[in-house]
Amino acid sequence: MHLGFRLRAITLATAGVFLAACGGGTTTSANLAPAAQQILRANNGIEPNSFDPTQQTYTYERAVGIQTFDSLFRAKADSSDVEALGATSYDVSSDGLTYTFHLRQGVKWSDGKPVTASDWVYGWKHFLNPALAAGYVDPFFDGTIKGAGNYGTVDVASASAVDAYLNGLGLSAPDDKTFVVKLDHPAAYFKWVATLWMAVPLRKDVIEAAAGGPFASTDATKAEAWANNAATIIGQGPYKIKEIASKDHVTLVPNPNYWAAAPHLQEITYYEISDGNTAFSQYQTGALDMIGVPLADVTVVRSDPKLSKEAKLIPTLSQYWISYNSTRAPLDDPKVRMALSKSIDRDKLVNDIEHGNGKSLATFIPKGMNGYDTSDNAQSFDPAAAKKLLADSGKTAQLSKMKLITRNSTASKTLNQFLSDQWSTNLGVTIALDVIDSKTVTRNIRKGQFDIYGLDGWISDYPDQQDWYDIFVTGSCHNLNWGCVSNPAYDDLVTKADAESDKTKRAQEYSQAQKLLNDNAVVGFMYQPYEYDLVKPYVQGLTVTTTDDQNLPGDGRYNQAYITQH
Amino acid sequence: MRGALLPAQLAAITSTRTGSLAIFIVRRILWMVPILFFVILITFSLMHLAPGSPWDKEGGRQLSDTVVNNLNIRYGLNKPVTQQFFLYISSVIHFDFGLSYQYQNKTVSGLLLESWPYTATIGVLAFLLIIPVGVSLGVLAALRQNTRIDYITMGFATVAASFPNFVIGALMVVVFGVLSYKATGGNFYLPTAGFALDDHLIMPVLTLALLPIAYTARLTRASTLEAIRQDFVRTAWAKGLPERLVVIRHVLKNSLIPVVTTLGPTFAFLVTGSVIVETVFSIPGIGRAFVVAIESRDYPMILGTTVLFSLVIAVANLVVDVAYVFIDPRVRLT
Numbered sequence: 001m002h003l004g005f006r007l008r009a010i011t012l013a014t015a016g017v018f019l020a021a022c023g024g025g026t027t028t029s030a031n032l033a034p035a036a037q038q039i040l041r042a043n044n045g046i047e048p049n050s051f052d053p054t055q056q057t058y059t060y061e062r063a064v065g066i067q068t069f070d071s072l073f074r075a076k077a078d079s080s081d082v083e084a085l086g087a088t089s090y091d092v093s094s095d096g097l098t099y100t101f102h103l104r105q106g107v108k109w110s111d112g113k114p115v116t117a118s119d120w121v122y123g124w125k126h127f128l129n130p131a132l133a134a135g136y137v138d139p140f141f142d143g144t145i146k147g148a149g150n151y152g153t154v155d156v157a158s159a160s161a162v163d164a165y166l167n168g169l170g171l172s173a174p175d176d177k178t179f180v181v182k183l184d185h186p187a188a189y190f191k192w193v194a195t196l197w198m199a200v201p202l203r204k205d206v207i208e209a210a211a212g213g214p215f216a217s218t219d220a221t222k223a224e225a226w227a228n229n230a231a232t233i234i235g236q237g238p239y240k241i242k243e244i245a246s247k248d249h250v251t252l253v254p255n256p257n258y259w260a261a262a263p264h265l266q267e268i269t270y271y272e273i274s275d276g277n278t279a280f281s282q283y284q285t286g287a288l289d290m291i292g293v294p295l296a297d298v299t300v301v302r303s304d305p306k307l308s309k310e311a312k313l314i315p316t317l318s319q320y321w322i323s324y325n326s327t328r329a330p331l332d333d334p335k336v337r338m339a340l341s342k343s344i345d346r347d348k349l350v351n352d353i354e355h356g357n358g359k360s361l362a363t364f365i366p367k368g369m370n371g372y373d374t375s376d377n378a379q380s381f382d383p384a385a386a387k388k389l390l391a392d393s394g395k396t397a398q399l400s401k402m403k404l405i406t407r408n409s410t411a412s413k414t415l416n417q418f419l420s421d422q423w424s425t426n427l428g429v430t431i432a433l434d435v436i437d438s439k440t441v442t443r444n445i446r447k448g449q450f451d452i453y454g455l456d457g458w459i460s461d462y463p464d465q466q467d468w469y470d471i472f473v474t475g476s477c478h479n480l481n482w483g484c485v486s487n488p489a490y491d492d493l494v495t496k497a498d499a500e501s502d503k504t505k506r507a508q509e510y511s512q513a514q515k516l517l518n519d520n521a522v523v524g525f526m527y528q529p530y531e532y533d534l535v536k537p538y539v540q541g542l543t544v545t546t547t548d549d550q551n552l553p554g555d556g557r558y559n560q561a562y563i564t565q566h
Numbered sequence: 567m568r569g570a571l572l573p574a575q576l577a578a579i580t581s582t583r584t585g586s587l588a589i590f591i592v593r594r595i596l597w598m599v600p601i602l603f604f605v606i607l608i609t610f611s612l613m614h615l616a617p618g619s620p621w622d623k624e625g626g627r628q629l630s631d632t633v634v635n636n637l638n639i640r641y642g643l644n645k646p647v648t649q650q651f652f653l654y655i656s657s658v659i660h661f662d663f664g665l666s667y668q669y670q671n672k673t674v675s676g677l678l679l680e681s682w683p684y685t686a687t688i689g690v691l692a693f694l695l696i697i698p699v700g701v702s703l704g705v706l707a708a709l710r711q712n713t714r715i716d717y718i719t720m721g722f723a724t725v726a727a728s729f730p731n732f733v734i735g736a737l738m739v740v741v742f743g744v745l746s747y748k749a750t751g752g753n754f755y756l757p758t759a760g761f762a763l764d765d766h767l768i769m770p771v772l773t774l775a776l777l778p779i780a781y782t783a784r785l786t787r788a789s790t791l792e793a794i795r796q797d798f799v800r801t802a803w804a805k806g807l808p809e810r811l812v813v814i815r816h817v818l819k820n821s822l823i824p825v826v827t828t829l830g831p832t833f834a835f836l837v838t839g840s841v842i843v844e845t846v847f848s849i850p851g852i853g854r855a856f857v858v859a860i861e862s863r864d865y866p867m868i869l870g871t872t873v874l875f876s877l878v879i880a881v882a883n884l885v886v887d888v889a890y891v892f893i894d895p896r897v898r899l900t
Contacts, residue, residue, distance in 0.1 A: 130632075224671040246681070285743050
């Protein structure tokens, strides 16, 4: 696409990161608890599998990653754009293929050494090293960064092959303060890629010292030796790791060399309590300040006069849907898929099954993001229209042979029974549950061996539409696009929009693509989940945004939070 | 004299009681080698037969085939399964249990050493509670058979044995944790989660110990009832010995034999961890780690934990067998 006429030079606010917080941005010092009490104890659920941000894929890992390492940018609190973090500004070449990031001046690592552009090059190469097999690498980088596309073909047993690949990547540091990324094709969303938790700088000297000296690029064990020890996890984020008590908690303390003003919170402890009820009792006995409310306790919290005041219902940038296997008749017929989609009462689903933690949504893009548009009511709940569609298709008998693949867990069985009941009541079709153990379900849907699979969904990595639309492009079949509906018109629109630099045009293209998804009932869009969290009233100054971790409201900006006298 | 023992010397050693015991122990330890081999073989086969791969995710987008392929190479899963098995056996011989798949770059032995002390502490404390409490309750009930004491004790044992420990654990958390906290304004309550060598231990240890206490009490009662009807006990009474001496010297020594038999497996059961107790009280122990390893198909961690558990069980049984020799003079180990 034509990108060549505009040179973008956007300088982001460098000092203006202190946004008006939801809970009041200004601190009344009289009310502030003494430094010894500035401790936040939250439940992060599970121990991170790795403390190396480049290897992190799960939200509970990212939660620690974003405190200990800064990416180039982060999402603004209102998700409208990116704002400065590791870089203060960036330029895009006229052809859209070269991103020049101007790094923040005077930034230091937690051990006091200055952060240089070569640390960024090293960190990104570590992330893109195929021998390390970072889990989150492919959706973002392999087709975007120059030379990264060969990721899958590199012989990961050969150090020279891996080195050749890494040296061929379009990553460079012309001077200490400039980090240049060359792309294979224009990507209007690349500033958002730069907000990702795994796109961080790393310290070559620290990693090599922990490995006992220089090592071959294929030696994953040595390359990751640094990440198990709090002493060698040297980051440049607002906090650093003080203690790793395996499977129990991680303690973070302020990074004394961080570039921004010193935070109030002198300690953040992330507990790893996997059982929601246990975390709930810890919250009730004052041992935790912040938890996600387990589904079973939602009604207890809502009816408790004290707890209900401490609860926060927070929209997440996510959406759930039902997948239909479009390679199996009669689900290859859009009419049949639409009939199924139109016969689910989504409000009832949110209220009865999710205890109100969500919002029914019969379109693709969730509220809080550009592209959120509920005007297309093609999939909206309408039993009469659904029955008519199915009757017109003449495939009722065929449809009743279809099965709903179900994980052998209470949550999955409850939900799928609800869906089955809805189809039976509103559409007059019996669709039986096929309950199988969870691992087999994952294997079967990957291989396309299922009829209907409910519900799966997506949580935004960054609030840009590109992060969503590539889920349903033809090439992503069998990976979240379980049903494998393929539409060249859709693929075309998404490819165009991904590269488009004109905001209006880009929005239009995505909007048309969304209409194709909705109107062909590629999947049945159901609801946007909300997070229901409890936060003690003495935790103040939280800036709650849609890009926070689900159980850690405000975690993107904890350095502004504080504890009041209590 | 060095070198091999002469047959005569060997015979002399085996004929003594300590000698035969030593040989018995050595033989049992040697037997552990084939046992462990088959434990590994069976676990290995089941693990690879079970559906799912270590790289599957519960929901959402899965890792791409490229990443999965590179991970397989990184952890040697691209090799034929038989080769993987013999590679594993050879590394186990060198006491190398490999790297965990789930926790990057952590060794299985490191992870086991990290989590087992928590489990073992709680298990040993529970075990120390079981013997005095369980045995005393059992003896008391037997000596006061068909009295109120007997009914109360056995009623308690029946209730304790019938309640699953997740119910007991959750109940204790609500009563001694949340409700006590609310009632006393946070001044008196038991901590509901985590591990520390203080009041954090009370609820997990009690939850873990309750069921074995109940079993031990019932078993002790039954065997004590049997023992007090024996002739030698009647003789002891007839001699006019005081109750304390009759019970300790004559009854207990005999009634404890079946109890000791169960104590070995009970000990092994306690120190290998309870998933439920560790989950309810959020203790970073080995029981939970094992279940998480199975769920996430962390093959080296599953194997390492199974080997450790097998060893603990084998040793506990060996200790019980040896203990017989000292408790029951009729037992000869061959």
